[in-house]
Amino acid sequence: xxxxxxxxxxxxxxxxxxxxxxxxxxxxxxxxxxxxxxxxxxxxxxxxxxxxxxxxxxxxxxxxxxxxxxxxxxxxxxxxxxxxxxxxxxxxxxxxxxxxxxxxxxxxxxxxxxxxxxxxxxxxxxxxxxxxxxxxxxxxxxxxxxxxxxxxxxxxxxxxxxxxxxxxxxxxxxxxxxxxxxxxxxxxxxxxxxxxxxxxxxxxxxxxxxxxxxx
Amino acid sequence: xxxxxxxxxxxxxxxxxxxxxxxxxxxxxxxxxxxxxxxxxxxxxxxxxxxxxxxxxxxxxxxxxxxxxxxxxxxxxxxxxxxxxxxxxxxxxxxxxxxxxxxxxxxxxxxxxxxxxxxxxxxxxxxxxxxxxxxxxxxxxxxxxxxxxxxxxxxxxxxxxxxxxxxxxxxxxxxxxxxxxxxxxxxxxxxxxxxxxxxxxxxxxxxxxxxxxxxxxxxxxxxxxxxxxxxxxxxxxxxxxxxxxxxxxxxxxxxxxxxxxxxxxxxxxxxxxxxxxxxxxxxxxxxxxxxxx
Numbered sequence: 001x002x003x004x005x006x007x008x009x010x011x012x013x014x015x016x017x018x019x020x021x022x023x024x025x026x027x028x029x030x031x032x033x034x035x036x037x038x039x040x041x042x043x044x045x046x047x048x049x050x051x052x053x054x055x056x057x058x059x060x061x062x063x064x065x066x067x068x069x070x071x072x073x074x075x076x077x078x079x080x081x082x083x084x085x086x087x088x089x090x091x092x093x094x095x096x097x098x099x100x101x102x103x104x105x106x107x108x109x110x111x112x113x114x115x116x117x118x119x120x121x122x123x124x125x126x127x128x129x130x131x132x133x134x135x136x137x138x139x140x141x142x143x144x145x146x147x148x149x150x151x152x153x154x155x156x157x158x159x160x161x162x163x164x165x166x167x168x169x170x171x172x173x174x175x176x177x178x179x180x181x182x183x184x185x186x187x188x189x190x191x192x193x194x195x196x197x198x199x200x201x202x203x204x205x206x207x208x209x210x211x212x213x214x215x
Numbered sequence: 216x217x218x219x220x221x222x223x224x225x226x227x228x229x230x231x232x233x234x235x236x237x238x239x240x241x242x243x244x245x246x247x248x249x250x251x252x253x254x255x256x257x258x259x260x261x262x263x264x265x266x267x268x269x270x271x272x273x274x275x276x277x278x279x280x281x282x283x284x285x286x287x288x289x290x291x292x293x294x295x296x297x298x299x300x301x302x303x304x305x306x307x308x309x310x311x312x313x314x315x316x317x318x319x320x321x322x323x324x325x326x327x328x329x330x331x332x333x334x335x336x337x338x339x340x341x342x343x344x345x346x347x348x349x350x351x352x353x354x355x356x357x358x359x360x361x362x363x364x365x366x367x368x369x370x371x372x373x374x375x376x377x378x379x380x381x382x383x384x385x386x387x388x389x390x391x392x393x394x395x396x397x398x399x400x401x402x403x404x405x406x407x408x409x410x411x412x413x414x415x416x417x418x419x420x421x422x423x424x425x426x427x428x429x430x431x432x433x434x435x436x437x438x439x440x441x442x443x444x445x446x447x448x449x450x451x452x453x454x455x456x457x458x459x460x461x462x463x464x465x466x467x468x469x470x471x472x473x474x475x476x477x478x479x480x481x482x483x484x485x486x487x488x489x490x491x492x493x494x495x496x497x498x499x500x501x502x503x504x505x506x507x508x
Contacts, residue, residue: 036224036225038224038225038226038503038504039222039226040226040504051504053503053504055225055503064359064360064361066301067301067302068301068302068303068304068358069298069302070294070295070296070297070298070302070304070305070308071291071294071295071297071298071305072294072297072298073294088291088294089288089291090286090287090288090289090291090292090294090295091286091287091288092285092286092295092304093233093234093239093287094302094304094355096233097231097233097234097359097361097362097498098358098359098360098361099361100360100361100500100501101225101361101503102224102225102229102361102500102503106233106287108287134287135287135288136287136288200503201501201503204360204361205360
């Protein structure tokens with residue numbers, strides 16, 4: 001089993017729902033993003049096109065962040081999800097340097113969203129439910145908690161919303177798909193095969209688990 | 216630093232900041248000290264200078280201190296030895312620890328029991344560790360595929376040569392009270408090393424301009440961009456031009472002037488630090504949306 005995602009760039013409207021859903025799901029503090037939407041423009045007036053690229057950790061098969069980690073804090077699980085064990089992280093930031101997609105962040109310090117007003121009740125709740133360790137590397141975990149909970153109750157990640165990453169569920173344009181890349185009949189495998197999905201910057205030879213449809 | 220708006224992150228060339236800004240500056244110092252410590256041990260080993268070996272050992276300890284200062288969770292540093300199979304940082308920590316341990320025992324033997332077989336064995340082993348220590352910091356950078364400017368086989372070679380230049384410089388400084396023949400021998404080696412160093416810096420930068428557009432941007436940032444003062448002032452002027460000029464002057468002079476040689480040594484040390492800083496500062500990631508600025 002290898003969890004993976006497909007992002008249909010023709011469908012993505014750049015609404016940032018994935019960014020907000022991810023922030024909400026993990027109570028991410030200010031300045032920390034596990035999902036990002038990169039936007040730019042190509043061409044000159046009147047022939048201008050808007051380019052949108054949603055990005056997240058690619059959960060690479062040959063993850064450079066896992067290889068360079070000196071402590072073994074960065075691991076790749078059997079199901080393909082790349083995680084950081086915050087209790088083992090020394091904060092050397094080599095994983096952040098080594099990621100060619102720049103999908104890791106060094107979490108420096110908790111700060112409230114509304115400076116001068118302290119932490120709001122949801123922020124306080126987040127620090128209890130989803131605590132991040134200051135001084136460690138943080139990144140997208142493919143909403144592991146949803147997947148694991150879902151599997152325990154017999155749900156199928158990718159098909160059942162409760163067991164699927166929050167960014168996929170929140171996508172208003174239904175541009176994101178989640179599933180098992182090792183299953184040739186899964187939706188993600190079929191999309192990659194039929195619509196020629198490609199990963200980002202394949203020259204880095206990291207074998208990402210996130211594919212993009214650009215047809 | 217390249218000036219970028221937040222929305223241009225990874226849309227245009229994006230500079231790495233983790234290993235050069237804030238706490239990241241400590242790893243620049245650690246890389247520099249690793250190189251100069253290894254280089255000075257190799258130099259002092261060649262001339263069998265006990266004081267020089269002791270200084271190399273102190274520099275290695277200082278490198279360890281800077282490494283710890285760089286970590287955001289320094290109390291967990293012992294965990295860093297667990298992944299030597301794939302991590303250059305892990306290999307480096309093992310190498311530094313072995314170097315510090317071996318040199319300490321060797322210094323004790325050289326001071327209290329000189330001439331024993333064990334002393335020679337330890338010197339050979341410590342010499343190997345010294346070389347490994349000065350080269351590994353280059354491998355730490357050259358392993359990073361995302362930064363094409365670093366992803367070059369020339370980086371480890373450059374770091375070793377730079378470390379040797381600084382190492383022989385330190386040896387020269389502590390040998391100034393010694394015999395003329397020894398000073399002359401050190402100076403002769405330094406002249407060769409400085410020329411080799413200048414050639415490698417030039418070849419490395421030229422080669423980087425051909426790798427890809429982002430790597431070329433890194434070079435342009437060093438030569439004409441925001442990093443130019445450190446590169447031209449630190450690496451070229453202090454690290455290469457002044458030491459070579461002093462070395463040429465001392466070649467033609469009947470007797471080398473001590474203040475002049477000390478000036479050259481200080482310049483080499485500033486140059487060595489500037490080189491690491493410039494290379495780390497020049498680390499730029501390729502944009503994810505391929506619009507080249």
